[in-house]
Amino acid sequence: MSTLVETIAAITPVDEQARTAAQERQNQLTKPPGSLGELETLGNQLCAIAGTCPPPVPEPAKVCVFAADHGVQQQKVSPWPQEVTVQMAANIARGGAGASVIARAAGATLTVYDVGMLASAEGVVDAVVVRGGTADFTVEPAMTPEQCEQAIQVGLDAARQAVADGFKALVPGEVGIGNTTPSSALTSLFTGVDVAEVTGRGSGADDAMLTRKCEVIAQGFALHGLTPQSAAADPLRALQCVGGLEHAAMVGLILGAAEQQVPLVLDGAIACSAALVAVALCPAAKGYLIAGHAGVEPGIQAVVKTLGIRPVVSLDLRLGEGSGGALALPVVVTAAKVLREMATFADAGVTGEHE
Ligand SMILES: O=C(O)c1ccc[n+]([C@@H]2O[C@H](COP(=O)([O-])O)[C@@H](O)[C@H]2O)c1
Numbered sequence: 609m610s611t612l613v614e615t616i617a618a619i620t621p622v623d624e625q626a627r628t629a630a631q632e633r634q635n636q637l638t639k640p641p642g643s644l645g646e647l648e649t650l651g652n653q654l655c656a657i658a659g660t661c662p663p664p665v666p667e668p669a670k671v672c673v674f675a676a677d678h679g680v681q682q683q684k685v686s687p688w689p690q691e692v693t694v695q696m697a698a699n700i701a702r703g704g705a706g707a708s709v710i711a712r713a714a715g716a717t718l719t720v721y722d723v724g725m726l727a728s729a730e731g732v733v734d735a736v737v738v739r740g741g742t743a744d745f746t747v748e749p750a751m752t753p754e755q756c757e758q759a760i761q762v763g764l765d766a767a768r769q770a771v772a773d774g775f776k777a778l779v780p781g782e783v784g785i786g787n788t789t790p791s792s793a794l795t796s797l798f799t800g801v802d803v804a805e806v807t808g809r810g811s812g813a814d815d816a817m818l819t820r821k822c823e824v825i826a827q828g829f830a831l832h833g834l835t836p837q838s839a840a841a842d843p844l845r846a847l848q849c850v851g852g853l854e855h856a857a858m859v860g861l862i863l864g865a866a867e868q869q870v871p872l873v874l875d876g877a878i879a880c881s882a883a884l885v886a887v888a889l890c891p892a893a894k895g896y897l898i899a900g901h902a903g904v905e906p907g908i909q910a911v912v913k914t915l916g917i918r919p920v921v922s923l924d925l926r927l928g929e930g931s932g933g934a935l936a937l938p939v940v941v942t943a944a945k946v947l948r949e950m951a952t953f954a955d956a957g958v959t960g961e962h963e
């Protein structure tokens with residue numbers, strides 16, 4: 609079991625030669641060059657990730673849903689009671705949640721991991737780092753450094769196991785009442801965009817709660833001395849102070865996917881905030897990231913802009929659970945198949961020369 613440091617050292621940048629070869633192939637396929645738009649860019653990225661053109665078809669995919677609770681909910685940052693985390697984790701595992709349906713429709717397998725909910729839930733893998741979840745970050749660091757490291761390891765192990773089991777693409781999912789607040793904190797720190805601009809209504813905050821979320825984040829930054837500069841210098845400390853256990857696990861899953869050279873299709877605001885931490889720890893991981901969807905939560909926009917990635921689907925989702933990532937999977941698979949299955953001008957006897 610290699611550690612985070614070893615994993616980061618093992619991650620190589622995606623293969624730019626394979627991306628160039630893919631672009632050349634796109635131009636030989638029977639279509640006006642560029643006419644499949646961003647589907648071409650996506651196919652080229654799949655080649656860069658796999659280091660070969662045409663790319664392998666990235667299926668089956670696995671959605672790894674990390675479930676945890678949040679001490680910062682003591683500040684009333686979500687309209688929902690914390691018990692909903694356990695109840696929804698069980699529902700997702702049972703197959704009745706939004707992400708369960710979407711993953712099934714996409715032919716993906718979904719597994720839920722408990723990294724620190726208030727209580728255990730049926731059908732959920734026990735990967736508990738700390739029962740009860742994080743501490744309230746307005747009072748103390750959300751996690752100890754050891755807890756943060758352990759939660760990252762859960763995600764790293766999940767990625768390695770999934771790839772060993774034959775999965776060819778990974779989607780990070782989560783459930784955790786209150787978790788849009790730590791997500792906005794991380795997104796603000798790692799994009800440098802104001803807290804107010806990257807904080808949204810989450811699962812349904814009203815105006816007063818939205819204002820409180822911003823105040824709570826500012827309080828956390830002040831208590832822990834966090835700024836964009838300090839976060840860039842020590843990303844793990846920022847994650848440990850104001851992040852969540854599921855954020856840490858998703859950082860592990862993302863870095864694990866990069867290590868294993870498989871595409872990682874991001875979900876919404878929570879997964880996107882974890883991606884920022886992963887890329888701050890290991891810039892080479894960026895090339896393995898695909899933005900699954902452009903959701904309602906404003907943090908997503910700041911993240912995709914910072915990472916320079918374009919969301920595949922735009923349907924105003926704000927569910928989480930990995931739902932938006934899973935929804936993008938058929939498009940990602942199609943991008944690979946275009947490069948594998950479309951005829952070239954030469955093959956099809958179509959005149960490729962034109963004015
Ligand atoms: O993925 C998103 O963009 C997203 C946006 C809003 C809410 N959520 C989900 O709702 C929960 C967090 O919302 P909140 O209001 O409790 O912070 C958590 O379980 C997330 O999975 C997820």
Ligand SMILES: Cc1cc2nc[nH]c2cc1C
Nearest residue numbers: 688696783811927928929
């Ligand atoms: C019902 C419900 C389902 C969710 N799924 C992810 N986060 C959630 C939050 C709530 C409240």
